[in-house]
Amino acid sequence: MSQATTGAAAPQVTPYRAAGRRHLSDRQILLLFILPTMILLICMNLIPLIYSLFLSFTEYSVISGTPPAWVGLDNYTQILTSADFWANFATTGRFAILSVVLETAVGFGLALLLRYKFRGSGIITTLILVPMMLSPIVVATFWKLIFNPSYGIFNYLIGFTNPNTAPEWLGRSDLAMWAIVIVDTWMWSPFVMLLCLAGLSAIPDYLYEAASIDRASAWFQFRRITLPQVMPLLLIAVLFRTIEAFKQFDLVMGLTGGGLGTETVSVRLYRLAFQGQFDTGMSSALAYIILVVIIAISNLLIRALNRVREG
Amino acid sequence: MATITLDNVEKKFGEAYAVKPLNMTINSGEFVVLLGPSGCGKTTTLRMISGLEAVTAGSIRFDDRDVTWLHPSQRDIAFVFQFFALYSHMTARQNIAFPLQAAGLSKTEVTRRVDDVAALLRIRHLLDTRPGSLSGGDQQRVALARALVRQPAAFLMDEPLGALDAEFRETMRAEIKRLHIQQNATTVYVTHDQIEAMAMGDKIVIMSRAEVQQAGTPAEVYYDPSNLFVARFIGSPGMNLIEGAYSSGTMLLPGGNTYTVPDAWRKALEMSLPDSGKVILGFRPEAVVVSPEGALNSVVYADDLHGGYSMLHLELPDSSIVHARVGREFSFPIGAPLQFDVDPQMVRFFNPVTEKAIRLNGGEA
Numbered sequence: 102m103s104q105a106t107t108g109a110a111a112p113q114v115t116p117y118r119a120a121g122r123r124h125l126s127d128r129q130i131l132l133l134f135i136l137p138t139m140i141l142l143i144c145m146n147l148i149p150l151i152y153s154l155f156l157s158f159t160e161y162s163v164i165s166g167t168p169p170a171w172v173g174l175d176n177y178t179q180i181l182t183s184a185d186f187w188a189n190f191a192t193t194g195r196f197a198i199l200s201v202v203l204e205t206a207v208g209f210g211l212a213l214l215l216r217y218k219f220r221g222s223g224i225i226t227t228l229i230l231v232p233m234m235l236s237p238i239v240v241a242t243f244w245k246l247i248f249n250p251s252y253g254i255f256n257y258l259i260g261f262t263n264p265n266t267a268p269e270w271l272g273r274s275d276l277a278m279w280a281i282v283i284v285d286t287w288m289w290s291p292f293v294m295l296l297c298l299a300g301l302s303a304i305p306d307y308l309y310e311a312a313s314i315d316r317a318s319a320w321f322q323f324r325r326i327t328l329p330q331v332m333p334l335l336l337i338a339v340l341f342r343t344i345e346a347f348k349q350f351d352l353v354m355g356l357t358g359g360g361l362g363t364e365t366v367s368v369r370l371y372r373l374a375f376q377g378q379f380d381t382g383m384s385s386a387l388a389y390i391i392l393v394v395i396i397a398i399s400n401l402l403i404r405a406l407n408r409v410r411e412g
Numbered sequence: 413m414a415t416i417t418l419d420n421v422e423k424k425f426g427e428a429y430a431v432k433p434l435n436m437t438i439n440s441g442e443f444v445v446l447l448g449p450s451g452c453g454k455t456t457t458l459r460m461i462s463g464l465e466a467v468t469a470g471s472i473r474f475d476d477r478d479v480t481w482l483h484p485s486q487r488d489i490a491f492v493f494q495f496f497a498l499y500s501h502m503t504a505r506q507n508i509a510f511p512l513q514a515a516g517l518s519k520t521e522v523t524r525r526v527d528d529v530a531a532l533l534r535i536r537h538l539l540d541t542r543p544g545s546l547s548g549g550d551q552q553r554v555a556l557a558r559a560l561v562r563q564p565a566a567f568l569m570d571e572p573l574g575a576l577d578a579e580f581r582e583t584m585r586a587e588i589k590r591l592h593i594q595q596n597a598t599t600v601y602v603t604h605d606q607i608e609a610m611a612m613g614d615k616i617v618i619m620s621r622a623e624v625q626q627a628g629t630p631a632e633v634y635y636d637p638s639n640l641f642v643a644r645f646i647g648s649p650g651m652n653l654i655e656g657a658y659s660s661g662t663m664l665l666p667g668g669n670t671y672t673v674p675d676a677w678r679k680a681l682e683m684s685l686p687d688s689g690k691v692i693l694g695f696r697p698e699a700v701v702v703s704p705e706g707a708l709n710s711v712v713y714a715d716d717l718h719g720g721y722s723m724l725h726l727e728l729p730d731s732s733i734v735h736a737r738v739g740r741e742f743s744f745p746i747g748a749p750l751q752f753d754v755d756p757q758m759v760r761f762f763n764p765v766t767e768k769a770i771r772l773n774g775g776e777a
Contacts, residue, residue, distance in 0.1 A: 310464050311497040315511035315558070316485040325510070329501040 157385035164379045176386035186369070186387070190394075193365040196278065197346035200285040204342055207286060208293025209335065215294070216301045230295065232288045241355020244284045245271065248356075277361035281352055288352075289345070293338040300334035301327070332409045340402040347395050366391050413598045414474040414488075414565035415440045416461060421470035423456050430456045432623040433470060438566075438615075440475075441596045443589075445613035449645070450604055452619040455570055458602045462568050463487050474565055490559035492569040496551045498543040504554045505530075505539040511562045529561045532591075549580035553587075560591070566598040573608065585611060606646050610634065618642050634696075636760070640767040643694050643760070649723075651694045652734045655764055658689040665693070667729025669708050674756040676772060681761060683774035691770075692762040697723065699758035700736035706751030710734065712744045726750060 125133075157176055159169035180186045215226055232240065247255045248270040261267035270280040304327065312322045350367035353359055359368035370391065374384035416438040423430040431453040438444045446454035459465035461472060463484035471480045479487045490511075498507050505526055512522045530536045533553045543551050552572055559567055572588070573581045589612050592599055603609055609616050610630045617627040618641075625645075626638040637643035643651040656663040656671065658681050663671040671693060673681060685691055702724075710726035713733060717740060724736040724744065736752065744750060761770040768776040 305497075307493050307495065307497040308499060310484075311491065311493060311499075311558075312510070312514070314462060314464070314484045314489060314491045315514050315562075317510070317514035321514050325502075326499060 153385040153388060156382055157389050159382045161382040162379045163381045169382065172382070176383050177390070179383070180387055180390060186366075189364055189366045189369045192278070192362060193347055193349070193367075196282065196285075196349055196363075196365060197343055199278075199282045200289070200346050200349075201339060201342045203282060203286040204290045204293050205335070205339060207290040208295075208338065209297050209331075211290065211294040212297035212301055215298060226298070230291045233291045233295075235288070237288070237351035238355050240284060240288055241352050244280075244287075245356060248280055271357055272361075274361040277357050277363050281349075281356055281363055284352055284356065285346070285349070289342060293335075293342065296334045296338040297331055300331035304330045329409075333406060336402060336406045336409060340399060340406065343398055343402065344395055347391070347398070413440045413596065414477075416566060416598060416600070417473040418457075418461070419471045419473070421457070421460060421467050421472060423453070423460060423465065424468045429453075429622045431460070434624060436617060436624070436627065438598060438600060440598055443592050443599045443601065443612060443614045445609040445616045446600065446602045446619060447606060447609040447613075447616050447645075448604065448619035448625075453622040454602045454604075454617075454619045457619070458568050458570055458600055461566075461600060462489055462491050464491075488565040490562060490564040490567050492552075492555050492559050492567065492572045494571040494574045496543070496555040496575070498551060498555055498558075500543055503540050503542055504535065504546070504557075507543065507554055508539075508557045508561050511558060515562075525561055526557075529557045532560070532594075533557050533587075547580070548576045549584055552576060552580075552584060556588070556591070560595070564597075566600065569599065569601045571603055572601075573605075574603070581608075588612065607648070610646075618645065620645070635758070636769065637694075638769050640692070640762055643762070643769075647696060649697065649735045651696055651760070652700075653762070654693045654728070654732065654734070656691060656693060658685060658691045663691065663693060665708075665728070665730075666732070669729060671754075672707060674759060676756075677759065677761060680770055680772050680774040684763065684770050684776060686763075686765065690764050692764050693754075694760040694762055695754045695758055697735040697737040699755040700724075700726075700734070700738070701753045701755055702736065702738055702742065702750060703753060704751055706753040708752050708754075710750050710752065712746050712748050712750055714746065715744055724750075726752070 156169060158171060158173060160172045160175075161167075161169035211229060215222055215229075247253045250256060250267050250269045250272075251264045255270065256262075256264075256267040268276055270276050308326050308330075309322060312326055317325065348367055349365050350371065353363050353365055353368050354371075357363045359365070359372070366387070370384055370387050373380050373387060416436075418434055418436040420433045420435060421431065422433045434457065446457060448454045456465060460467050463479070463482060463486075467480060471478060473479065474487065484491075499510065502510070508526045508529060509522050512525060517525075526539070527536070530539055533556060535550065535553050535557060538546060538550055538554070543554065546554065552575075555572070569588075573584050576584060585608060588601075592612075601609075601612060613630055615627060616630055616633050618625045618633060620641050626633055626642045628636075633642055633646055637646060637651065640653065643653060654665055656665040658673065661673055661678055663673055665671055681691060708728075710728050712724060713727040714725040716723045716725075720740060722738050722740050722742060724738055724742075726734045726736055728734060762768065763770055763776060766776060770776060
């Protein structure tokens with residue numbers, strides 16, 4: 102890149118004016134391009150990361166005015182031995198599994214339906230992608246109205262026409278989690294669909310021709326050709342959705358505010374860090390635990406992905 | 413092994429013919445090559461036989477079985493694709509086993525048959541490799557193994573060597589021919605390479621513009637092309653064709669050469685020619701006999717040494733070019749005048765209006 106840039110620019114610059122600049126070596130130009138990003142990354146990401154790691158070993162609140170007091174592993178022990186926090190993790194895990202499974206099924210199904218072009222398939226694909234482009238808070242606000250037992254359309258659509266007997270999705274602890282899963286699925290299935298469509302369109306027709314000549318049934322073709330060929334992209338979709346699901350915050354806050362058994366770790370983290378006592382030390386420790394969990398899950402999925410790719 | 417019969421089979425895309433109504437019989441155990449330039453309908457014909465493409469009219473029979481409207485899977489055929497169509501996520505063994513597993517054969521039976529066919533094609537050492545890390549030739553061997561493993565009623569091959577480089581092509585050509593002889597399988601083979609067709613086919617069907625131009629043995633289509641297209645298309649270079657005017661035993665060629673028509677042909681020409689006497693003289697490059705007493709005058713235009721022989725490019729008085737194949741010991745300076753004759757056994761004549769060959773009995777091909 103840098104060579105091409107200098108090569109293209111050099112002939113246009115007269116020797117006199119270039120005198121000051123022409124001593125820039127490729128390496129210096131390289132650094133000029135990279136340094137601003139590096140500095141930003143270090144200031145905005147790396148330093149806070151290390152600082153919060155330090156804070157996670159202290160007793161500290163940003164609003165208290167007292168300096169951090171070193172407590173060692175106390176914060177971690179407290180979190181990991183508290184049933185409360187484990188409940189948050191269980192909620193997050195349940196949400197992640199439910200939503201990722203549903204999104205994968207719906208997204209892959211939609212991709213199979215939209216795989217072959219038909220009249221209007223382009224516009225339908227675009228329309229299906231719309232939810233993904235909305236802000237989660239906007240989505241949550243709208244769905245709150247959709248779920249409303251008195252005038253929301255959701256209950257009406259699934260057959261409960263009497264507002265007095267219709268289920269209150271956001272008011273019952275057995276349904277609130279499902280409500281969030283439904284909204285998340287509505288919003289993010291298109292993402293899975295998009296990646297699956299890309300995978301499906303990359304499968305050459307002649308593989309199916311060969312398979313039909315080899316007398317493979319439709320199911321056998323799906324299992325032995327379609328699925329393995331789409332698997333790498335499907336796993337990437339699952340990887341992204343799993344990581345996102347573990348960070349789930351905005352939809353929960355928008356729909357239930359974290360009540361009724363929907364308090365995910367991110368919501369708990371937010372409350373711990375920015376509400377009440379502003380327990381910065383404890384919340385830093387929790388943030389680190391979430392980070393480690395996400396890295397671990399990602400690694401498992403990436404390993405699976407590499408296995409699929411290399412066989 | 414089955415006899416394949418095509419009865420008035422045609423394929424139309426809208427109003428345009430991809431294949432005009434076509435009749436053809438491929439006998440059991442025969443190796444038939446569909447040959448023609450790209451877009452001539454040969455691949456469409458093959459795909460109709462396979463069932464990958466539906467016919468718009470006509471019927472296809474395998475022996476006495478009407479398969480016209482059967483799904484490819486019900487026709488009991490194997491198809492070898494130009495770009496191999498191997499399943500990239502499976503090893504060679506899994507690829508070859510695929511049709512057997514799809515048919516629900518037992519594990520031991522699958523293993524036994526895959527090992528057998530791998531031994532036949534000498535690819536046993538490659539069985540655990542994925543197609544991606546195999547050479548083109550080896551990929552096509554695996555594809556052939558996948559076709560052979562099922563012992564189908566017929567093999568259909570769509571330019572199977574087209575994606576290989578020249579060196580592999582020679583080797584694979586011999587291998588496919590040897591396999592055919594060993595298995596005695598009915599084979600339909602599509603190619604645009606006439607050398608391949610000549611080398612492999614028991615019968616060659618030459619197609620152009622959606623219809624069959626000629627069907628015959630390699631020798632027939634080479635020595636007795638039924639029309640100008642075949643005369644030009646077969647051979648490299650193709651047949652020399654010179655238009656002239658016939659009258660009472662001689663042919664006046666452009667530029668002043670006079671060619672004496674062999675006695676055997678005179679009656680045929682007189683019977684079939686239009687009044688103008690216009691006729692096209694055709695002869696293969698190897699029919700040229702260079703001799704000082706030759707009746708035809710020319711000038712050496714170029715002289716290419718092809719190793720075993722030389723190809724002379726001779727310029728006739730009207731500046732058209734005739735190709736002559738001569739022994740490599742002959743060498744001619746460029747620009748030198750040269751006389752030649754044509755071997756009377758190897759002369760052919762064509763009607764310039766119908767473009768068809770004139771037969772010795774006076775009829776047209």
